[in-house]
Amino acid sequence: MSLTAKDFEVVIGLEVHAQLATDTKCFCSTRSRMPEGKSVGEEAVNVNTCPVCTGHPGTLPVLSKKAVEYAVRAGLSIGCTINSKSIFARKNYFYPDLPKGYQISQFDKPLCENGFVDIETKGLGQKRVRVQRIHMEEDAGKNLHMSGFSLVNFNRSSVPLIEIVSHPDMRSAEEAVEYLKALHAIDTTTGVCDGNMQEGNFRCDANVSVKPKGQKEFGTRAEIKNVNSFRFVEKAIEHEVDRQVELILGGGKVVQETRLYDSDTNSTRSMRSKEEAHDYRYFPDPDLPPLVIDQKWVEEIRSKLPELPAQKRARYVADYGLSAYDAGVLTGSGSLAGFFEQVLSAMEKKGKKKTDVAKGAANLLTGEVARLTNEAGIEVTESKLTPAHLADTLELQLSGGISSTNAKLVITTAWENGDSAAKIVDARGLRQVSDKGALEAVVAQVIAANAGQWAEFTGGKDKLLGFFVGQCMKASKGQGNPALFTEIINTKKSQG
């Protein structure tokens, strides 16, 4: 019996690198990030450096307590055990962006172990992805290749990282993306990571293998490096699965190797084989004593954990009556959920009950705002749009002051120029017209212009109602109140 592509099962494990959002680097007091959340790579080159993070001979690392706190927080937020004693090790390899010739990392005794992330899967409901470990390490610098020579930027050198290593529990590219999104939401909600994937402060390597369905042993895996967006993770894995299945069906064998994903060509290519793999010669770093963690401190950090996305999602559904989908989108990013809650608070100050306005706020955020952030590739908190814009717009919409169509326009405009909702409404004449006389005139005009359809409508073709409301809205440049238009049209119809 010969196998076909459908007979294969996919096995995926992810290694996620998250830059910790501490103000200073992991082993020195050099600035690690800009206050507004810009990563160091964005600034002028080699400005965030000191003798320690550029590896000057004779310098020594001193561990940042804040970085440990963030790493512990990351561990606790996914249910990890925090080890009372963990060891920093040197990972030795030569590369120009690694100033000491080794990276300080953790090897056989990591800080956190045995966590999990629950994800929503299509068809299978909730699924638990186990996390093996989280260890701390320092980031490397960045090579800049010029024509004929290369330069190194050490701004990123020794910025604290955590590596979150999952078990090979995912069975499709979609699941991998769901896991990555869930983890991203947790780490941005707890504030341990800024989560900007384009700037590389949340990045991932994927271990992918395939095996005939029902076979217990895993196939040989390939590690795909350099996948830096949710979309690329999905595409890279899908591509790699296809490659491996084709290889096996063609009588070939998957070899253990590291492959690099190229988003331009949507393909992976071999970077190094198992034989060429580095021997990192790990050994305990003699410059750093074992990291001993007081469990009391761990409990203190645990007690300060913010509400996590899963808890938040459940609360939004239960308390605000949001759909699971809307709640999921809102809690999918720490900054979006925070924004949502600020909008609700602002509405409360305007005398509205949160439960009455939550749905409307959610619609604007998961609709128009989500579209804008996705297009721009930034978090809502990085835009000119503020919770006040949203609250004012929502208030106008709910009171009938503007139409829902124009509410979207107000938001788009505020996103672009930051003007207040009132100013935008006035400047663009968006205030909704609810003056019955004026609207009746519009309806009369539309009926006159569409006499044929009107005859059909009054003759019983009810579904033309939408057409007439739409024409009225168009004629009123979106300012007419659609509910009133409907009422007037129906009255006219019954009058014949």
Next chain:
Amino acid sequence: MAHTLKAVPGIDEIKAYATVKQVHAAYNAGKLTPSELTERYLKRAEGTKTGAYLQVLRDRAMAQAKAHDAVLKREGKVPPGQPLFGIPLGIKDVLTMDGVRTTCGSRMLENYVPPYTGTAVERLERAGAISLGKLNMDEFAMGSSNENSAFGPVNHPTHPDRVPGGSSGGSGAAVRAGLCVGALGTDTGGSIRLPASYCGIVGLKVTYGRVSRFGLVAFSSSLDSIGPMTHTVEDSARILQAMGGFDPRDSTSADVPMPDFIASANRDPDWSKVRVGVPKEYFIDGIDPEVRSSVQRALDWYKSKGAKLVDVSLPHTKYAVATYYVVAVSEASSNLARFDGVRFGLRPGQGEEDLTAFYKKNRTLFGPEVKRRIILGTFALSSGYYDAYFNRACQVRAKLKEDFDRAFEKCDVIACPVAPTTAFKRGEKTGDPLQMYLMDIFTIPASMAGMPGISIPCGADKDGLSIGLQLIAPQFQEERLFSFGAAFEKAHPEMQSLGGAAQ
């Protein structure tokens, strides 16, 4: 004999053996100024044929001295809280000073200028010390004879055809030859104690963690330590007083109290309570009979004072050298990785076709001993060999520490030779690394255990080559070394000029 000088000395009396006490007496009496003294030492340093100095920092030192002149003029005496006021010191060239070339005795770093000053030097200068220059050493502190320096060997200060010991050979020779009042050396497996023994001066290897390593270019991070090399025990105590203690820039520096070391160097022990441990593993065949008898005479002297000599055993001593050469080279292979010509080190590989060829060419700048150790260390850490070598060595290291802990239940201090022989002839052991490694057989165990040890001159062989007595104390008990060592020293003033006049 310098420290027996009764009258307050002036510039003409301050010769090769000046101690801090003498210099300060002269300063206080208005017979000497810091710049006069500094000028004198600078001239000697510039004119020496020992090869001890790699760099004389004339302008920097004179600027420091002039500032001290002003203070002395204003205050009329050495200001309190400045235990090293106006004291010219030499600095081993493995310690960084902001803006001062630091070569580590290596061609690789012949142009390296660090942008910061290490803690030890910074604290010494804050205590009033004047840095005269950078002292020669075995490349990256790897060696026992100072023959591994890329910038030429250092002559033994009284017997120029012999080695001064290593790796702090420049420091040993400079102190003995009167090219500085005292010097900083570093000791990883004996690199202070061995040259101190060979040169006939005092050398202190501190407890691991007592002195910050920040600014010490690492050879073996878990063993490296910075220590003083001086004419007298009290001067070593002074230097430690100034530079020791916790440093937030070194995570391995110990946050333990710093007792008054200067006082302990001037305090006679209560001899009736002193138990001196004599480890049988250190008095073995193969040790030079003249070394053995000198050390025995020192033990007899302690006994004559009323101390009790007790037999102790350090049973794992025979594994110490082998274990050391696994741990030290493993760490070295990692520590020296940064010298690849990209960030640090010269770059003869410029223009090679790819990165690997570029690295390969650049790394040829290391000398043979450094290459040997990097290769050994890389092997010992390799996957598949780690457990058999590095891990095993760490386990034996723990046993070596236990040996000392057990021995110190029976004694207050351990006394033994520093080295099995006196200074050997240059070239005598260069062809046989193993013979060279065995020179450290008695110093390595205390290094592996992190214990402090001091070398004090206790005699000379028939050629006039000095012999060192090693005292080893439990961790952070340097006070015992100062107290017991200074007592011996005061009773034996002739030990200060063993081997006659320096060249």
